[in-house]
Structure formats: structure tokens, C-alpha cells
Amino acid sequence: GESVGLHLPTLSVQEGDNSIINCAYSNSASDYFIWYKQESGKGPQFIIDIRSNMDKRQGQRVTVLLNKTVKHLSLQIAATQPGDSAVYFCAETGQAGTALIFGKGTTLSVSS
Amino acid sequence: NAGVMQNPRHLVRRRGQEARLRCSPMKGHSHVYWYRQLPEEGLKFMVYLQKENIIDESGMPKERFSAEFPKEGPSILRIQQVVRGDSAAYFCASSPRQGASGYTFGSGTRLTVV
Secondary structure, eight states: OOOEEESOSEEEEETTSOEEEEEEEOOTTOOEEEEEEEOTTSOOEEEEEEETTOSEEEOSSEEEEEETTTTEEEEEESSOOGGGOEEEEEEEEOTTSSSEEEOOOEEEEEEO | OOOOEEEOSEEEEOTTOOEEEEEEOOTTOOEEEEEEEOTTSOEEEEEEEETTEEEEOTTSOSSSEEEEOOSSSOEEEEEOSOOGGGOEEEEEEEESSSSSTTOEEOOOEEEEEO
């Protein structure tokens, strides 16, 4: 089946470190990818997105990298802060472009 | 500018009862999407609606589940004769146009079936 998965269920870093969260996707026809942050008891919050015609996109303290050759997506967070602690999901669109396919998530824990 | 509003935030139902989950999209958004999240899992797409129309219900179980988005009022996800396996967090997202870009999610309704 088509699915999006993450390599590690948990990631622990020290405050100030850079964090890298990885995701592998299986549908080579997907053309839009999004990273979401979900804090406990809340809905997913948009972080950054990227289309398949790009391989890198930068935001404020975050960078998304897309490697279509190996169907790999990553989220880099610079100077990680305690407020970054949350579950991070990657998601892709199916061919219809409306339904998002989510991976299982990586729990990021940032210690001071 | 209020975001996507979902209510109730928490809902407890006994097996066999009905559950009604409400979602008011962001102002100016006419596209609504419902997702379900089981503990420790990612979100699973259920249904996509525009005003008065169901566009894609491929992720919604054929029995006991229904959704609507009337001309006036919020979108409703209805679960009849709930079972323990329906216990989950249900999230609604809205967007101003078709497609996943511009999605905004609500805070969800946590349904517990006892």
C-alpha cells in the first residue's frame, strides 16, 4: 500500500542543537509534501511545505529537503528550543491532491 | 480571525449511542476535511466536503459513519451505534480552495466510547 513513514519514533536533543527528522515516502507520484508539528492535545500545525519540483526549501529556523531519487524527506530544525518539543509528522498528497497521507510521527524531546 | 473551531473538545459515549462532532471552518473557507487519529498514530483521511456536497468519502467506513456540510452551519461528522474501536481523536481541517495547501486544522474532538 502507499504510505508515508518516519525512520525514528523518538528523537532527543539538547537545547541549541540542530535536529534532523527523517521520513520515507513510497508514492513516487506524490507532488506535494508538508511537515506538521503536533503538540499534546492540539491539532497539527503547519511548519513548512515543498513541491516535487524543488529539492530544498527554507523557512524560519527550519529547512525541508526532498530527495525524489530515494523518496526521502527530511526536516531540519536549527538551534532547537524546548518549545520545539512535539510530535512531527510528514504528509504527502495522493494523486487527487486533497487527502493527505500521514506518517506515524517522530516525538522530538528537547532538554535544557 | 478565529481558526477552525471544533466542538465538543471531549465527548464520552456509551456503546450503541450516537456521536455528533461539529466543525466550523475558518472564515472564507468552503472546503472541509475530516481525519481520524488513533493513539500513537498519524492522521487518517476520512472525508472531504464542500458546501452541500461530499467530494471524496473514500476514507470513511461505509456503515455507521456519515458527514454533511450544509449551506448554513457547521460540518457534522456523525457516528451511529458507536463501538469502542471508534475511540479516537477526530480532526477537521478547512481550506479556501481544493487541495492540501492552505489546510488549517482544528484542535480536534476526542471521542471516548465506554
